[in-house]
Amino acid sequence: MAPIISQRDVEFMVYEFFNCEALTQRERYAEHNRETFDATIDIARRIAEDQFLPIQMKLDMNQPTFDGERVHMIPELKVALDTVVESGLGASTADFELGGMQLPNVVASAAYAYLSAAGSTALGFIGLTNANANLISEHGTPEQIEKWVVPMREGRFAGTMAMTEPSAGSGLADLTTSAVRDEDGNYRITGNKIFISGGDHELNDNIVHLVLARIKGAPAGIKGISLFIVPKYMVNEDGSLGDKNDVNLAGLWHKMGGRGHTSTTLAFGEDGGAVGYLVGEENKGLSYMFHMMNEARILVGTGAACTALTGYQYSLDYAKERPQGRLLSNKDPLSKPVNIIQHPDVRRMLLAQKAYSEGAFALCLYGSALYDDSQTAPTEAERSRASLLLDFLTPIIKTWPSEYGPKANDLAIQVMGGHGYMNEHPVEMFYRDNRLNPIHEGTTGIxxxxxxxxxxxxxxxxxxxxxxxxxxxxxxxxxxxxxxxxxxxxxxxxxxxxxxxxxxxxxxxxxxxxxxxxxxxxxxxxxxxxxxxxxxxxxxxxxxxxxxxxxxxxxxxxxxxxxxxxxxxxxxxxxxxxxxxxxxxxxxxxxxxxxxxx
Amino acid sequence: MAPIISQRDVEFMVYEFFNCEALTQRERYAEHNRETFDATIDIARRIAEDQFLPIQMKLDMNQPTFDGERVHMIPELKVALDTVVESGLGASTADFELGGMQLPNVVASAAYAYLSAAGSTALGFIGLTNANANLISEHGTPEQIEKWVVPMREGRFAGTMAMTEPSAGSGLADLTTSAVRDEDGNYRITGNKIFISGGDHELNDNIVHLVLARIKGAPAGIKGISLFIVPKYMVNEDGSLGDKNDVNLAGLWHKMGGRGHTSTTLAFGEDGGAVGYLVGEENKGLSYMFHMMNEARILVGTGAACTALTGYQYSLDYAKERPQGRLLSNKDPLSKPVNIIQHPDVRRMLLAQKAYSEGAFALCLYGSALYDDSQTAPTEAERSRASLLLDFLTPIIKTWPSEYGPKANDLAIQVMGGHGYMNEHPVEMFYRDNRLNPIHEGTTGIxxxxxxxxxxxxxxxxxxxxxxxxxxxxxxxxxxxxxxxxxxxxxxxxxxxxxxxxxxxxxxxxxxxxxxxxxxxxxxxxxxxxxxxxxxxxxxxxxxxxxxxxxxxxxxxxxxxxxxxxxxxxxxxxxxxxxxxxxxxxxxxxxxxxxxxx
Known part of the structure; x- marks a missing residue:
């Protein structure tokens, strides 16, 4: 059986390309060493092999359904996600004191690569939750962090980002979801959001939506957008769950790929307004959201690269074992057919996949390494240079893997011929999963x-x-x-x-x-x-x-x-x-x- | 609603690019004129709109199932296909005396373009039946033509081509299906074939398989391959159906796209040998099959082009009506959003689709026109020159549309953003349908x-x-x-x-x-x-x-x-x-x- 991704390549990246062992000299990572890095990567690989891979195609063939009240998913998904949370990987880069593993991002990304390659769809839930928690950690109040981030880090709550609206699409300047301040200082949110990944499900006790909305009287355009925490269930002072908030699932979208991850339409405030808590200052919501969105863009690139890596390994394995035809230089019909990897054109398609997928993967890890440097490099000069590079490169880290990942998966299909087109093999699913990446979190055009x-x-x-x-x-x-x-x-x-x-x-x-x-x-x-x-x-x-x-x-x-x-x-x-x-x-x-x- | 394909473009092709009116001066088409051409195209367009388009997405979402005995399909498919047969379009290019309309291929292809664009999956059944009937007409005996071609032309029988085997794939030289001559001069066929489109269904009374097999003792490699007619049901002297032949459906494949068209594994001779009738001479089967395969290659190219054309029209229509964002030159957030067709990058994606799809369509019709010329051009010199060009261009007519058709469909998805990725719209299906084309009837590499x-x-x-x-x-x-x-x-x-x-x-x-x-x-x-x-x-x-x-x-x-x-x-x-x-x-x-x- 084909490996999920090449273990040797991951090792090359972590220790030869990025020299992650040197990171352990930084204070934040002082308790780590090569053994803890290896152990983390190893745990991720095993969860990917044991929990994600066996349900990968089942998730694709059994997309979530909505009976008008509840979303139904195959039960194995929750088991797999819970395993990730229990392993500690769910909050691998968070502070020790918030229950995290305080790993460098580049090491965590390398470990996650296995999970992403074996279940990008499943991993989406965790990735978004982390990005949401990171945003609130950065821009929220201590009370907000205590109330929302801690349960997200523990895997009890999930998180989403709710930006897109039916009539605005990528044009965030035109979003119309409104927020009205009520007597107790909170806000009431009213409006509709579409394409909200993980917008409703029962995998977690609660869902924390980060919602962009316009406070009554705010300026037009992007300068009048604020950011709100809008939970699915209200949370009491003691942390226990209260009533359901005024957020309702209006329907599920049915996608070409990534089918295990619900894509939802959410209706806020059909019954008087959903309670929302302002994050940071009024009218600065888009700049906070970009904190999350930049992280999400790196995640999108990484997901695209990992899906490309796994398609490459799968088609490579097939090409090594599938006999068919002879080299042009051999005219003897009585000779044995060669394995198709011997045909130069098949080698071209495999080498292109290798070049695209391993290159894209290295680029995405570079993004993670820059993030680490921006936070923990020894000097201020190094930190700000890393920030500068990361900020500049983000559209490329998001796009190149998203464009070339699907091209790699397309070649995996072609290597396998008719078999690649059948859903008895996963490569056509990889293509479908990957095809979302040039669209979400800002299209290639954007x-x-x-x-x-x-x-x-x-x-x-x-x-x-x-x-x-x-x-x-x-x-x-x-x-x-x-x-x-x-x-x-x-x-x-x-x-x-x-x-x-x-x-x-x-x-x-x-x-x-x-x-x-x-x-x-x-x-x-x-x-x-x-x-x-x-x-x-x-x-x-x-x-x-x-x-x-x-x-x-x-x-x-x-x-x-x-x-x-x-x-x-x-x-x-x-x-x-x-x-x-x-x-x-x-x-x-x-x-x-x-x-x-x- | 978007047109299936641009009517003006079809007209441009038929009358301006190919000047088909001039063809009516040739004896074979003497009974035709612009009115009969227009009427044919018009009938095809209406059947496409009334019968094919309404079930296009339903066919995709309800792929055929096999209960171990019978194949089940949505009943609307038979209704749609029967309408085509009843309209006479099923045998549009066949001789009048065989129940055909004796139309030039180029006109028939233009008419079929509507059916293909609205239901390439559905049309596959008819396209293969025609190609099969054309082969037997060319290389079969008068008795074989009477027995098999006539009922195919009338739509009572369907036809398939059965080449690919599990362990040989594209390497036809290694096929192992065997044929043994029996006492009555016919053959007994034993072996397995995979990826046989339309290999079993109940849309027609009978299915005529054209099967490549190796007669016992024949030379190794492609020089020892013969071609056989192997019916699903035996046919009696009076044309009535007899017993079931020894051909069994072993299973259905499940595909990324083209889901309405069964892809089957067929087992020949599990019970002593399926009765097969030799076509032409022994060991010359591959050369006959190439007659069908060349036709099938043009059909593949045309299908790819038509699916590209319809995706283009659909995304064009969407882009004209979907407001989103503003031009970069407009900084006023109070101004109205523009329709996305105003964004230069969207125009790029639409113009690329137009260039790919209309170019590919013209190329494929050129293939049909060359075929017409090869048969009916006034001088022998013109006829052989047309043959020469068609023969040379076939790999290009097959491949360029097959490679650029999916690229066009990919751009249709991208134009529509998140909506393009959802199966509430057909463009992601067009992509999936089209993705088969660089694979079947000889991959791009081949x-x-x-x-x-x-x-x-x-x-x-x-x-x-x-x-x-x-x-x-x-x-x-x-x-x-x-x-x-x-x-x-x-x-x-x-x-x-x-x-x-x-x-x-x-x-x-x-x-x-x-x-x-x-x-x-x-x-x-x-x-x-x-x-x-x-x-x-x-x-x-x-x-x-x-x-x-x-x-x-x-x-x-x-x-x-x-x-x-x-x-x-x-x-x-x-x-x-x-x-x-x-x-x-x-x-x-x-x-x-x-x-x-x-």
Whole structure:
């Protein structure tokens, strides 16, 4: 049977790419060491194998149903999620004193990779709960933390984020859910929210919704949005559950994939207004929500990468064992068919999957490592540089894995031919699960506007320049070992920089809607450069290890990394030339297309 | 509500791109005229709207079940298929004397486009039956035609093609189903076949399987394969049904999409051998089957194109009516949100869908038109030239729409955001339906070997040269009207030709498995050139029409075609540069990748 994901690759990431052992010298992680890291990863792997994997396809085939009163799910889901909570993994990065394991995010993400790969759908419940708890920890009052965060960390309560509305969609500026202050200083919330993942279920005692709403009289647009804690059940002073709040499940959505995770429409305030508790200050809700959303964006990227990793392993396993056809060089019909991994085109599809999925995974872990550094790096300079990089890279960490994860899963289907198309195997489900990722938490289009319109110019381009510097530094560092790839990466960075400067100049000279018409091409181009850097770093580590490593399995592992690096440069990075051409020429084809011409 | 496909585009294809009215001067079509063509297309459109569209999503959600004895389907499917048969469309291209409508293939394909777009799954039953009947008409005896083809044309019998086996897959050389001659001169067939579409159901009185099998003692490999008619029920001399033959349904497959069409495992000869009737000569079965398979490949391409067309119309309609967000140039939060079609990135996704789907559709109809010409063009020279072109282009007609159809559907999902991911709308189903097309009737990998390994060198490259000539001629013809696109197309043809010559030269100098390692890139590159030619032709017709056309709707239509042409050249054709680079340098990255390195 195929491994969920490659254990050797996870190890490579944690200890060779990120050198996580060094983190134990920081005060926050002082009680950890390689053994505790390994143990955590091992527990996650075992829960993934024992609890998540066996129900992965069953969850897909038995999506939650709503009988008008209650949501029904297969009972195995609760068992699996409870196991995660009981293992402590549910709050792996939280403070010891809040019941957490106080692990570095990068180690926790590596451990979670197994759970995500074996059950991204199931893990969604826990991921959202953590992100919700993190937001309240950051912006809530001590009382709010005590009341809502603690039970979420303990796994008793679940958390959601409730932003999207039926008539506003991604246009948060137009949301209409309203909040009215009542006598006791709280608020009454009225409105409808759609696509709320985990919006109703009975997996936990209570559900804590973080709801964006507009306080009566607030300014129009995004400057008048506030954030509220709106629980499913009221909570008494002693922590016990009170009455049901005025939040009702209006219906379930039925999705292409990710079917184990309820997607709901919630009606707030049908009976006079749901009680809501303001988080932080009025009208600053969107900035708080972005705290959660940035975390959710990294989670989306990571989920996309993990689903790609597991599809790769599954199709690789199949390709190694499935005999079919002969090499073109062999015309003898009496010879034995070869396993399909021997066909160069199958190897191409596997190598592309490896390059996409392992590259995306490394990028996402880099996001987690930057988060750790932003919190715990020894100097203020290091911390703020990590923040700067993370902030800048977030749209890329969200998007590149989300776009290339489904492409990897698509190749897994193709490797397996007709069998890949059948739901007797999980690869078509992986594709369907992964297809949500370029949509939720900000579509690819929205990420591209964020990158080009906000992140690039922000702080006199400080994040942009810092990112380019990191990449140029590596290229210089490995110029002797990898003269070709080093030169290719430098050229790609210069090309990207030229495009960027051209676009910024155009912003002053042309209609802004035209300059942004190809923003998705820009994001794609930037992503390819960042991934080339990620691969060059993997290559450099592998080349160095190869020099001293004599064990054959290890040699094979590193050679695979080097070949995937080569593939990425020669098959993927070269595509930037066409994007650069489109962008530099300010191609107006889509901008000029008229509605009436369609 | 969105139209199934654009009626104006179908009209453009039939009368402007292909000038089908001129076909009525040929003897075979002498009884037809524009009115009969229009009437046929109109009937198809109405059946599609009235019978297929209402059950499209129901078929997806209620896939056939097998209770161990019978296959169960929703009853509306039979009603819809019977309506097609009763309308005469079931045998639209067959001879009058066989109960057909004797229509040109290109007109029939245009009519079928509506049925395919509204119910590719449902239409699969009829498409396979026709292809089966066409094969027996061509290679069977008069008695076989009378016994099997006539009832298929009348819709009483259905037909299948039974090639794939569990342990051979695409490797037909290794098939093991056996045939033994019995006393009465017929054969007894024993073996298992998988992925047989329409392999068992009760939509028709009988099912005629065309089965590839190996006669005892035949040579190994593809030279020892024969073709047999194996009915589900025996047929008596008077045409009445006799006993059940020894063919049994062993199980149904459950697919990612195309769920209305049963995919079966069939067991032949579990009880002594299924009676089979040899078609044509012994050991020539594969060449006969290719007659059916070539037709099926065009059908696959057409189905992929039609599913792309309908997804495009659906998402276009949505984009025109869904308000969300504001243009970047508008900072006023009090202004009204715009419909999403106003956002340049949404226009990009719609224009890409238009370019892919209408281009693919035109290419597939070109395949049908070539088939018509191969049969009925006035001179032998024209007929054989059409055959040559069709034969050469078949892997491209099969593959380009199959690869870009799903890409178009993917963009339809993305245009609709979260709503596109929900199965309350059909676009996610279109994607799932379309995803089969790069797999069945020869995967993309297999098509690429067919193109580069067989079709290019065949007959001293006659098909290859004829194809390039057709494209060069158009480029020369429109050089004044479209100097840029004409030059771009010529340059792309020269680049393709250079790559081709390089590859052919390499075949003598390098291991054949290495030379073919990037064959899919070659097919991709060739497809883009052919599509650029298709778009340039659409552009030329539109430009000419615009000069004299003053009606606004018509002007808009033609301007849309011109813009899609522009898009294709500027966003798609330029991608060939990277493929050319890979191919010319004989990139060995995937070839050199070792199994142990994965």
């Amino acid at each position: 990420q591209s506007l964020d990158l080009l319109g906000r992140k690039v110019p922000m702080n006199q381009m400080a994040g942009y320049q810092a990112t380019l510097t990191v990449m140029r530094d590596l290229a210089a560092e490995v110029a002797t070992t990898f003269p070709k790839e080093s030169a290719d990466l430098l050229a790609a960075i210069e090309e990207l920089d030229e495009v960027t400067m051209t676009l910024l100049k155009q912003m002053g000279e042309h209609p802004i809607d035209l300059v942004f018409a190809n923003s998705v091409e820009y994001l794609e181009m930037f992503g390819n450069v960042v991934l080339a850097w990620i691969w060059l770093r993997q290559g450099a580590i592998s080349q160095e290890a190869l020099a001293t490593e004599s064990h054959e399995d290890e040699q094979n592992f590193y050679r695979g990394k080097l070949q995937a690096m080569k593939f990425f440069f020669e098959y993927q990075l070269i595509k930037n030339a066409t994007s650069a051409k489109l962008l530099k020429s300010l191609n107006a084809t889509t901008f000029e297309m008229q509605e009436a011409w369609f | 098509q690429s070997l067919d193109l580069l390994g067989r079709k290019v060198p065949m007959n001293q490259m006659a098909g290859y040269q004829a194809t390039l000539t057709v494209m060069r001629d158009l480029a020369a013809e429109v050089a004044t009207t479209f100097p840029k696109e004409s030059a771009d197309l010529l340059a792309a043809i020269e680049e393709l030709d250079e790559v081709t010559m390089t590859l052919l030269k390499q075949m003598g100098e390098h291991p054949i498995d290495l030379v073919f390692a990037n064959s899919v890139e070659y097919l991709e590159m060739f497809g883009n050139v052919v599509l650029a030619w298709i778009w340039l032709r659409q552009g030329a017709i539109s430009q000419e029409a615009l000069a004299t056309e003053s009606h606004e709707d018509e002007q808009n239509f033609y301007r849309g075609k011109l813009q899609a042409m522009k898009f294709f050249f500027e966003y798609q054709l330029i991608k060939n540069a990277t493929s050319a680079k890979l191919l010319k340098s004989l990139n060995a990255t995937t070839f050199e990748m070792q199994e142990a390195w994965f």
